[in-house]
Amino acid sequence: MTIRAMESSKAMDGVGGSAVDGSRGTGGGKAVDGGGTRRQATRQKLYEAAVSLIAEQGFSATTVDEIAERAGVAKGTVYYNFASKSVLFEELLRHGVGLLTASLREAAERTAKDGGSKVDALDAMVRAGLVFIDRYPAFTQLYVAELWRTNRAWQSTLLVLRQEAVAVVERVLRDGVDSGELSEEIDVPLTAAALFGMVLVAALDWKAFQPERSLDDVHAALSRLLQGRVAGGR
Amino acid sequence: MTIRAMESSKAMDGVGGSAVDGSRGTGGGKAVDGGGTRRQATRQKLYEAAVSLIAEQGFSATTVDEIAERAGVAKGTVYYNFASKSVLFEELLRHGVGLLTASLREAAERTAKDGGSKVDALDAMVRAGLVFIDRYPAFTQLYVAELWRTNRAWQSTLLVLRQEAVAVVERVLRDGVDSGELSEEIDVPLTAAALFGMVLVAALDWKAFQPERSLDDVHAALSRLLQGRVAGGR
DNA sequence: CCTTTTGAACTGACTGGTCAGTGCAAAAAC
DNA sequence: GTTTTTGCACTGACCAGTCAGTTCAAAAGG
Known part of the structure; x- marks a missing residue:
C-alpha cells in the first residue's frame, strides 16, 4: 500500500567497523573522499534517513530531529556534516x-x-x-x-x-x-x-x-x- | 490557476463549530442553503489562495496567515469557515x-x-x-x-x-x-x-x-x- | 611496550523564533 | 435580529540552528 522500500545501498561498514584509515589529513583540509570512512558512513545514514522521511512527509514537514533519530545519530551530527537542512536535501x-x-x-x-x-x-x-x-x-x-x-x-x-x-x-x-x-x-x-x-x-x-x-x-x-x-x- | 467554487450539495455544517459561540451542529437542523452567497464567496477566495500557495510551497510551508492574506480576509475568517488548515486542504x-x-x-x-x-x-x-x-x-x-x-x-x-x-x-x-x-x-x-x-x-x-x-x-x-x-x- | 596528546567526529541541552489555533468584542452585511 | 467578518492579542507547541563539552582512535613521545 505504501511505498516502503529502503534506499538500500550496498552494505557498508557498521558503526564500529573497520577504521581502515584515519583522515589524519595533511594539509588540514576535509578529505571528501579517500579517507574518513566513519564520516562517509554517517553521511550515508543521513541520506537514507532523509530520503525516506522526506518522501513520506515532504521537506517542510520533516524535522531535523526526525532525520537524526532515524539515522541513529545526534542532531548536532547533522549540522556537523551538512551546513543546513536544505543543503542536505540539495546534495541528496x-x-x-x-x-x-x-x-x-x-x-x-x-x-x-x-x-x-x-x-x-x-x-x-x-x-x-x-x-x-x-x-x-x-x-x-x-x-x-x-x-x-x-x-x-x-x-x-x-x-x-x-x-x-x-x-x-x-x-x-x-x-x-x-x-x-x-x-x-x-x-x-x-x-x-x-x-x-x-x-x-x-x-x-x-x-x-x-x-x-x-x-x-x-x-x-x-x-x-x-x-x-x-x-x-x- | 485555481479551483472553482464548491457549488455542490450541503455545505457541511461542522465548519463553524470551532469558532464563535455555540452554533453547535447537533442542535436544530440548520438551513443547508440559507443565504450562503457571501460565505460561498469567502470560501472560494480561500480555496484559490490556498491552492496557489500550497502548489508553490507545499502544505507545511504554507501558513494560515499567508492564506488569509492572499485571500484578502482576516485570519479568524479562515477558522470561521474551516475547522482547521488540513480540513481546508482536504476539502480542496x-x-x-x-x-x-x-x-x-x-x-x-x-x-x-x-x-x-x-x-x-x-x-x-x-x-x-x-x-x-x-x-x-x-x-x-x-x-x-x-x-x-x-x-x-x-x-x-x-x-x-x-x-x-x-x-x-x-x-x-x-x-x-x-x-x-x-x-x-x-x-x-x-x-x-x-x-x-x-x-x-x-x-x-x-x-x-x-x-x-x-x-x-x-x-x-x-x-x-x-x-x-x-x-x-x- | 605504555602514556600522553591531538583533533575530527559526535553529542544533546538550549535558544530564539515561528506558527496553528483560540477568544472575544465590535462592526458589517444580510 | 442573525450570520459573517474583522482585528488583534495571546498561548503553547514545535523546530532550525548553536555551542560547550565528550569520545576515541591514531600519532607522538617515552
Whole structure:
C-alpha cells in the first residue's frame, strides 16, 4: 500500500567497523573522499534517513530531529556534516538525479553499441528507469513531488538536473527522427516528457499498488505503449 | 490557476463549530442553503489562495496567515469557515479531483454517445485531462506532489479519489479489450496509470517550460503516443 | 611496550523564533 | 435580529540552528 522500500545501498561498514584509515589529513583540509570512512558512513545514514522521511512527509514537514533519530545519530551530527537542512536535501537531489541520468545514458549507449535500433534504445531506457525506481522508490517519490514547485531554494538546481535527464531521452528521439527511424512528426521535447511521465507514474503506481508484480511484467506493459506511431507506423 | 467554487450539495455544517459561540451542529437542523452567497464567496477566495500557495510551497510551508492574506480576509475568517488548515486542504482535494473525474467521465460518455471508438474515447479523455490542467495547473501540481505521500492525514482520502479518477480510464480500456478493439494483451491498470502519467507530466512540462504552445499542439503530440499497438495493431 | 596528546567526529541541552489555533468584542452585511 | 467578518492579542507547541563539552582512535613521545 505504501511505498516502503529502503534506499538500500550496498552494505557498508557498521558503526564500529573497520577504521581502515584515519583522515589524519595533511594539509588540514576535509578529505571528501579517500579517507574518513566513519564520516562517509554517517553521511550515508543521513541520506537514507532523509530520503525516506522526506518522501513520506515532504521537506517542510520533516524535522531535523526526525532525520537524526532515524539515522541513529545526534542532531548536532547533522549540522556537523551538512551546513543546513536544505543543503542536505540539495546534495541528496544532486546525487540521486546524477545516478538516474548516468543510468539512462548508459542504457542508451549500450544499446547503440550493440547495434540496436532507436526504439530499442528507448525501450532500454524505459527499463533503466524502472530499475532505478525499483531501487530508489522513495527518492523518485520525493523527486516528483518537488519537481514543479516554485519559490523554493533548490528550484534552479532541480531544473538543471531535470534537463540533464530529459536531454538523454531527447537525444535518442532526435537521432531517431534524423535517421528516419522515427516519424518526423513527433514533438521531441514533449514526447520525451511524456515518456518520462509514463514511466514515472506507472512505476510509482506499481510500487504503491501492485508491488508484487515483476519488473519484467511492468516493462512489457510499458513497451506496448512505446510501439506504434512513434515507431514510424510500425 | 485555481479551483472553482464548491457549488455542490450541503455545505457541511461542522465548519463553524470551532469558532464563535455555540452554533453547535447537533442542535436544530440548520438551513443547508440559507443565504450562503457571501460565505460561498469567502470560501472560494480561500480555496484559490490556498491552492496557489500550497502548489508553490507545499502544505507545511504554507501558513494560515499567508492564506488569509492572499485571500484578502482576516485570519479568524479562515477558522470561521474551516475547522482547521488540513480540513481546508482536504476539502480542496475532494473538490478538485471531483471536477477532474467528472470531466473525464463526461468525455468518455460524450464520445460513446457520438458513436466513437474506444481509442477516440481515450483520445477525448487525454484532451479533457489537458483542458483540466490548463485550467487548474496549480491544483494539478499540488495533487501530484501529494499523491504518493504516506503518513499524511489525508492519504486515504487521496487514495479513494485517485481510484475514482483512474477507474474511468480503466473502464474504457477494459471495454475496448472486451469488444476486441484493443489488444487483449494490454495490462489495464498499468496502462491506465501510464496514460495518466503521460498526460500529467507532459502537461506540467508544457505549462512549466513551453507555456506558449497551444493545447491542440500538445494534444496532437500525445495522440501519437496513443496510437499503435495499444490500438490493437491497427 | 605504555602514556600522553591531538583533533575530527559526535553529542544533546538550549535558544530564539515561528506558527496553528483560540477568544472575544465590535462592526458589517444580510 | 442573525450570520459573517474583522482585528488583534495571546498561548503553547514545535523546530532550525548553536555551542560547550565528550569520545576515541591514531600519532607522538617515552
